[in-house]
Amino acid sequence: MTRTDQTADDQPRRQALLEALRASAAPLGVTELAEQLGIHPNTVRFHLDALVTQGLVDRRLQEPTGRGRPRTLYTPHPGMDRGGRRQYQLLAKILLGQLATTPDAEVAAEAAGRGWGGYLVENIPPSRQLDAPEATQRLTALMTDLGFAPEPDDADADATRIRLRHCPFLELAEEYSSTLCPLHLGLMRGALTEIRAPIVATSLEPFAEPDACIVHLSPARGRAHPRQRRDRST
Known part of the structure; x- marks a missing residue:
């Protein structure tokens, strides 16, 4: 055969x-x-x-x-059969349900997202300083890899908004948006902090449009644009 x-x-x-x-x-x-x-x-x-x-x-x-x-x-082969059915969504619902009942659940979820965002984003050399467009591009690449189908607002020259056209946890987000969405925001904040971006993710609007959530970006306070720093040193 x-x-x-x-x-x-x-x-x-x-x-x-x-x-x-x-x-x-x-x-x-x-x-x-x-x-x-x-x-x-x-x-x-x-x-x-x-x-x-x-x-x-x-x-x-x-x-x-x-x-x-x-x-x-x-x-x-010794060990448990790895070919059986998986129930990861059930596990996620159990954990999210438990997290949602704890005090400061949104804060805890955002903090967890920050840690993982810093871990998942591609690192840059310590001597490198990104400008806002490249930082946005790297954030978009990360969210693409995670399945969020991000789309920076083309009508916005400064790209202060990113639409998330897909949620890889949609069914969970519909039920646990108050916990899961802060985690997503934390992912982006952690990634931007890790790459020392001159921008921050200020908020995430869940289901702001019929087919998208919206991420709002703004300049990071106390972090001057690289060109401004060079101008002051000359």
Whole structure:
């Protein structure tokens, strides 16, 4: 068999192979598995190769006791099955629900976002000072990577507004906007602080437009534009 795609029959057969390997006290070869499950050895070999690629099954060669090729044996990979269903959205709802009931939930969420924003943004050399357009560009790149589909306001020469056309946590944001949106604002604030930007994210308007949230930017207080600093030194 040379096919590499997965059909509707593949998953049950691979699950049956896994269960047979787990039930066996010793490693099994292709022939034993084919006889046990009543399927062709080539089919067994095909599915075993896929299970090995997925990290669910280990393959090793048995030391030969005489002439002939060494025998290939298979065992289930130790550890929990990583192919099962995930429930990350449920976990996020549990954590957000708990956070929303704590005192100063918005402050805590914004602080968490700041920490991660500083971690996720691309660093710049200590000697480098960004101007506002480049800082906005780097912030936009970060939010693009995170799935927010940011769109700086083209009608605004100073780019003091960024529309977020997509929310990667939309269903959660609709239910927990008072907690999740401050976290998003914190992400942007942390990123801008990390790159020593001459701008700050002053606010985030959730669902300000039917198809977008709006981020408002303004010059950072006490942080002069690089050109202004150079003018004062000449």
